[in-house]
Amino acid sequence: xxxxxxxxxxxxxxxxxxxxxxxxxxxxxxxxxxxxxxxxxxxxxxxxxxxxxxxxxxxxxxxxxxxxxxxxxxxxxxxxxxxxxxxxxxxxxxxxxxxxxxxxxxxxxxxxxxxxxxxxxxxxxxxxxxxxxxxxxxxxxxxxxxxxxxxxxxxxxxxxxxxxxxxxxxxxxxxxxxxxxxxxxxxxxxxxxxxxxxxxxxxxxxxxxxxxxxxxxxxxxxxxxxxxxxxxxxxxxxxxxxxxxxxxxxxxxxxxxxxxxxxxxxxxxxxxxxxxxxxxxxxxxxxxxxxxxxxxxxxxxxxxxxxxxxxxxxxxxxxxxxxxxxxxxxxxxxxxxxxxxxxxxxxxxxxxxxxxxxxxxxxxxxxxxxxxxxxxxxxxxxxxxxxxxxxxxxxxxxxxxxxxxxxxxxxxxxxxxxxxxxxxxxxxxxxxxxxxxxxxxxxxxxxxxxxxxxxxxxxxxxxxxxxxxxxxxxxxxxxxxxxxxxxxxxxxxxxxxxxxxxxxxxxxxxxxxxxxxxxxxxxxxxxxxxxxxxxxxxxxxxxxxxxxxxxxxxxxxxxxxxxxxxxxxxxxxxxxxxxxxxxxxxxxxxxxxxxxxxxxxxxxxxxxxxxxxxxx
Amino acid sequence: xxxxxxxxxxxxxxxxxxxxxxxxxxxxxxxxxxxxxxxxxxxxxxxxxxxxxxxxxxxxxxxxxxxxxxxxxxxxxxxxxxxxxxxxxxxxxxxxxxxxxxxxxxxxxxxxxxxxxxxxxxxxxxxxxxxxxxxxxxxxxxxxxxxxxxxxxxxxxxxxxxxxxxxxxxxxxxxxxxxxxxxxxxxxxxxxxxxxxxxxxxxxxxxxxxxxxxxxxxxxxxxxxxxxxxxxxxxxxxxxxxxxxxxxxxxxxxxxxxxxxxxxxxxxxxxxxxxxxxxxxxxxxxxxxxxxxxxxxxxxxxxxxxxxxxxxxxxxxxxxxxxxxxxxxxxxx
Numbered sequence: 025x026x027x028x029x030x031x032x033x034x035x036x037x038x039x040x041x042x043x044x045x046x047x048x049x050x051x052x053x054x055x056x057x058x059x060x061x062x063x064x065x066x067x068x069x070x071x072x073x074x075x076x077x078x079x080x081x082x083x084x085x086x087x088x089x090x091x092x093x094x095x096x097x098x099x100x101x102x103x104x105x106x107x108x109x110x111x112x113x114x115x116x117x118x119x120x121x122x123x124x125x126x127x128x129x130x131x132x133x134x135x136x137x138x139x140x141x142x143x144x145x146x147x148x149x150x151x152x153x154x155x156x157x158x159x160x161x162x163x164x165x166x167x168x169x170x171x172x173x174x175x176x177x178x179x180x181x182x183x184x185x186x187x188x189x190x191x192x193x194x195x196x197x198x199x200x201x202x203x204x205x206x207x208x209x210x211x212x213x214x215x216x217x218x219x220x221x222x223x224x225x226x227x228x229x230x231x232x233x234x235x236x237x238x239x240x241x242x243x244x245x246x247x248x249x250x251x252x253x254x255x256x257x258x259x260x261x262x263x264x265x266x267x268x269x270x271x272x273x274x275x276x277x278x279x280x281x282x283x284x285x286x287x288x289x290x291x292x293x294x295x296x297x298x299x300x301x302x303x304x305x306x307x308x309x310x311x312x313x314x315x316x317x318x319x320x321x322x323x324x325x326x327x328x329x330x331x332x333x334x335x336x337x338x339x340x341x342x343x344x345x346x347x348x349x350x351x352x353x354x355x356x357x358x359x360x361x362x363x364x365x366x367x368x369x370x371x372x373x374x375x376x377x378x379x380x381x382x383x384x385x386x387x388x389x390x391x392x393x394x395x396x397x398x399x400x401x402x403x404x405x406x407x408x409x410x411x412x413x414x415x416x417x418x419x420x421x422x423x424x425x426x427x428x429x430x431x432x433x434x435x436x437x438x439x440x441x442x443x444x445x446x447x448x449x450x451x452x453x454x455x456x457x458x459x460x461x462x463x464x465x466x467x468x469x470x471x472x473x474x475x476x477x478x479x480x481x482x483x484x485x486x487x488x489x490x491x492x493x494x495x496x497x498x499x500x501x502x503x504x505x506x507x508x509x510x511x512x513x514x515x516x517x518x519x520x521x522x523x524x525x526x527x528x529x530x531x532x533x534x535x536x537x538x539x540x541x542x543x544x545x546x547x548x549x550x551x552x553x554x555x556x557x558x559x560x561x562x563x564x565x566x567x568x569x570x571x572x573x574x575x576x577x578x579x580x581x582x583x584x585x586x587x588x589x590x591x592x593x594x595x596x597x598x599x600x601x602x603x604x605x606x607x608x609x610x611x612x613x614x615x616x617x618x619x620x621x622x623x624x625x626x627x628x629x630x631x632x633x634x635x636x637x638x639x640x
Numbered sequence: 641x642x643x644x645x646x647x648x649x650x651x652x653x654x655x656x657x658x659x660x661x662x663x664x665x666x667x668x669x670x671x672x673x674x675x676x677x678x679x680x681x682x683x684x685x686x687x688x689x690x691x692x693x694x695x696x697x698x699x700x701x702x703x704x705x706x707x708x709x710x711x712x713x714x715x716x717x718x719x720x721x722x723x724x725x726x727x728x729x730x731x732x733x734x735x736x737x738x739x740x741x742x743x744x745x746x747x748x749x750x751x752x753x754x755x756x757x758x759x760x761x762x763x764x765x766x767x768x769x770x771x772x773x774x775x776x777x778x779x780x781x782x783x784x785x786x787x788x789x790x791x792x793x794x795x796x797x798x799x800x801x802x803x804x805x806x807x808x809x810x811x812x813x814x815x816x817x818x819x820x821x822x823x824x825x826x827x828x829x830x831x832x833x834x835x836x837x838x839x840x841x842x843x844x845x846x847x848x849x850x851x852x853x854x855x856x857x858x859x860x861x862x863x864x865x866x867x868x869x870x871x872x873x874x875x876x877x878x879x880x881x882x883x884x885x886x887x888x889x890x891x892x893x894x895x896x897x898x899x900x901x902x903x904x905x906x907x908x909x910x911x912x913x914x915x916x917x918x919x920x921x922x923x924x925x926x927x928x929x930x931x932x933x934x935x936x937x938x939x940x941x942x943x944x945x946x947x948x949x950x951x952x953x954x955x956x957x958x959x960x961x962x963x964x965x966x967x968x969x970x971x972x973x
Contacts, residue, residue, distance in 0.1 A: 159846040159903070160946075225946070230843045236820060237803040237845060240948055324821020330804060331819065365710070366718030373728045395806060395841075396817050397824035400754075404747050411739040411746075415732060421697050422731040428704035431718035435709075443705070450697055454690045461746030463679045463753055464686065467668075467813040470806060470841040534667050536810035538841050541849035545837070622717035 032084040032115025033212070039083025040076040040213055047075030067316055069224065070246050073217050077254055080213040085116045086206045102197075102606065116209065118201035121603060123208050124187025125501060128494070130208075131183050132572065134176035134215060141169040143565055145542075150558040152546040162542035164226030164244065171218060171231040171248065174344075175255050177486050179211055181351040182262050184493050185290045187501070189266055191596040192284045194275030194629070196606045199268035207261040210254055218251030220244075230540050232341075235322040235333050238311050246315065249308040256305040259347070263294035275595070275629070277614040284594060284618050285374055289354020292378040296347050296385065300340040307336035331398055338389035345478070346385040349449070349485025350378055353420055355493045356445050360424055361619040362592045363439035364431030368619040369423045377423075380416035388413060394462050395469045403462050410460040417453055421446070436590075437511035441492035444519050448526075449484025452477060455530060470540075473533030476526045483522055491518075491571065498575075499589055503602040504582030510574040517567030521560035528553050528560075593618060593628040610634075647703055654695035662687050672811035672836065672857070674793075674829040675753040679813045682749045689738070753814060754827065757793035767818045768801035769845050769951055771890035772838060772853035781870040784888045785854040786838065789863040793829040802951045806842035809855055817842055830857040846903060846949065847893050878960075882968025885961055894950065897972060903949060905942045911970040916943045930966040 051068040225242025320326025390406030455477040458464045499505045588597040612629040764775040800818040808815040816826040840851035894903035937950035
């Protein structure tokens with residue numbers, strides 16, 4: 025029992041409960057002292073939740089080292105936590121590999137929760153008419169599915185970047201290990217607060233939270249706003265860390281164009297998260313204040329403007345889409361050469377295309393608002409900037425297929441997921457331009473076509489590459505490989521059903537199905553399509569379940585894989601798995617290009633004290 | 641060289657098949673407005689481009705996957721090719737030209753569908769949770785169904801009473817949000833007579849899914865007849881007028897007339913009975929209570945029902961209208 029309470033996570037949650045109660049009590053006390061009625065739910069719960077999150081971080085120990093530093097005490101530069109065994113995954117750890125795995129597990133948990141929400145409302149949609157949900161329950165589940173999945177994606181990319189970036193560049197750890205731990209641990213109370221909205225009346229606005237609807241929504245709305253604002257710190261602080269690590273801690277001779285290509289994607293993503301995340305936090309906080317203090321930012325009666333919110337919101341939320349997909353596209357570019365046994369075609373172009381997408385991505389947010397009634401003259405420039413995104417994205421596709429051309433392609437499970445990513449992301453990419461040319465968007469805006477389009481981009485740009493990355497780097501994490509047969513079962517359950525699902529979404533959308541509706545007119549004749557979509561949804565869930573079973577089984581008893589099982593040139597595969605605590609025992613120097621497969625006698629890196637390192 | 645010829649042929653065949661397939665299954669609803677014709681032409685360009693680009697990438701990819709796979713017993717790596725600047729510049733420049741061309745077509749189509757006809761019929765649209773309401777200022781009439789004469793442009797000036805809604809008739813293609821505090825304009829020229837549905841496309845709260853309304857496109861003569869019928873019907877009986885208002889504002893989406901429980905309390909047998917509120921107290925449902933509950937619904941919350949669902953009607957309805965609705969509820973004993 026004592027051991028149980030010594031786990032950081034358990035302490036954190038207990039402290040969070042205590043902090044929440046304290047915050048609620050404080051507001052009640054203040055109201056009594058001011059002579060107001062003691063109980064008003066909204067300010068009490070919001071303040072309680074905020075204080076609860078801070079108390080969680082204190083309880084888990086995320087502030088401990090900083091507090092010691094402020095008190096002038098010594099804190100160790102590096103900590104060896106391996107004596108803690110599995111317990112280190114449940115408390116504050118400074119090891120980027122532990123934090124990466126913590127992120128991965130949290131990401132998969134959130135993904136499962138978001139997925140279960142989708143299955144529930146997908147079942148409701150299988151037939152027209154309302155079956156077993158009420159309208160407000162449907163809206164809450166649909167809205168939470170969106171935001172929980174978004175947080176799970178942000179956590180998922182943090183998982184991959186945290187685990188791989190220091191390994192790929194030969195660093196002992198991230199630049200700021202304590203900040204790194206803090207960024208992870210703030211995501212936990214943020215996630216709890218976000219999910220608590222379900223029990224506080226829910227909310228019915230979708231993940232976009234547009235006012236005035238979000239001003240009138242139940243109390244759950246505030247938990248949604250607060251949870252997302254806190255989760256934003258994970259992105260902002262995490263990206264500071266990635267950028268600093270890449271700039272400062274690369275191995276000797278690893279010049280910009282000799283970095284593994286995934287590092288370029290991680291940098292591009294981090295630039296966006298660092299500079300844009302504030303805007304979604306800000307826009308949500310403005311609505312929070314409008315609700316709490318009656319500040320009429322978006323209330324036309326008080327001189328506010330509801331369209332202003334949409335500008336602030338999409339200024340982050342469009343670039344955010346590129347935050348979600350750029351790491352995934354980086355994984356595709358990283359893994360493709362390994363399994364095609366051929367050099368990445370046009371390295372510099374692929375690297376620059378990531379930055380190109382990131383920069384153009386900042387100028388396109390208005391395309392979400394073509395029907396909002398924003399100033400008419402703004403619509404055309406936003407159309408041009410939006411279509412420009414197609415060019416760097418196209419460069420990536422052409423480079424990928426050119427990489428495959430004349431390779432010697434092999435098909436283990438990570439490659440299957442990489443290839444599926446390309447096909448799915450191509451569908452997502454090609455269905456984009458009709459949303460950009462304004463006239464066609466006037467038909468498509470707010471329909472199921474959009475739902476299909478962005479599920480394609482997010483599955484192709486995040487989900488499938490995430491699976492590929494886990495299958496690829498799992499042996500590095502555990503020293504064991506994931507079962508190939510279960511991996512293939514996972515692949516074949518998920519991939520065909522996903523194609524059917526997203527293509528049908530687009531089909532019904534074009535024919536008149538709106539998005540975010542709890543029920544649809546049976547006269548439209550969509551019942552059969554929706555039934556098929558629901559079945560596909562369950563097949564995808566079955567595939568993910570197989571994946572989770574595979575993870576647990578293989579971590580315990582998978583086939584041992586201590587060496588370079590993928591025959592990769594990358595530095596992390598030149599040392600035994602699992603990785604030692606502070607990564608490389610010997611430092612390495614970059615002596616070649618990262619992807620020169622097919623060039624006899626060349627290597628990418630050479631370890632200290634080693635004259636020759638032959639690449640098989 | 642052989643590879644390139646095979647791939648080129650496959651790309652052409654595949655493009656043709658995808659394009660024919662996509663156009664054959666009927667992707668869009670019927671074209672019932674002049675704007676729809678312009679928009680569908682642009683859709684057609686998109687579908688052709690999508691068919692070509694999809695085939696191009698997929699054919700090269702799957703061709704490579706089959707032809708350049710590592711065969712049994714083979715070891716070794718693929719050909720050592722690191723890139724080709726000429727190719728990279730080509731596949732940057734050609735898409736750039738296509739993109740600019742597409743954007744030009746997009747701007748041109750936007751111009752076409754926003755073309756202003758000075759003889760357009762003016763209709764003011766007001767939406768709220770969860771109803772559509774139309775005013776015809778030229779004729780001094782209002783309606784909850786949208787009647788439009790065929791082949792004449794209509795200029796819809798649209799605003800909202802509460803949250804953001806969006807006006808969309810899929811057969812007309814075009815869509816525009818209704819935003820509180822501002823007026824957005826949408827122009828439609830219906831070309832085919834018949835009945836359609838306007839469906840709210842912007843999430844607007846619990847009953848968003850059911851925020852649908854009738855749109856009738858009729859011959860000019862039929863439209864004129866409908867206008868004069870509307871002008872002559874002036875309802876004097878408050879109960880009947882109340883019933884009309886209740887339909888107009890969609891009150892029965894939430895309040896049942898048959899005693900069943902929906903989002904709000906039922907109106908059956910409501911008048912003259914004691915109502916239990918959420919703080920445990922009771923109140924008599926008399927005319928004063930009903931009128932107050934319509935004007936400021938959050939003043940008294942009935943036990944078992946959520947607050948902040950029903951909008952305040954004090955800025956929407958005038959005194960006579962509220963009294964008429966109360967009279968109608970009173971009649972539902």
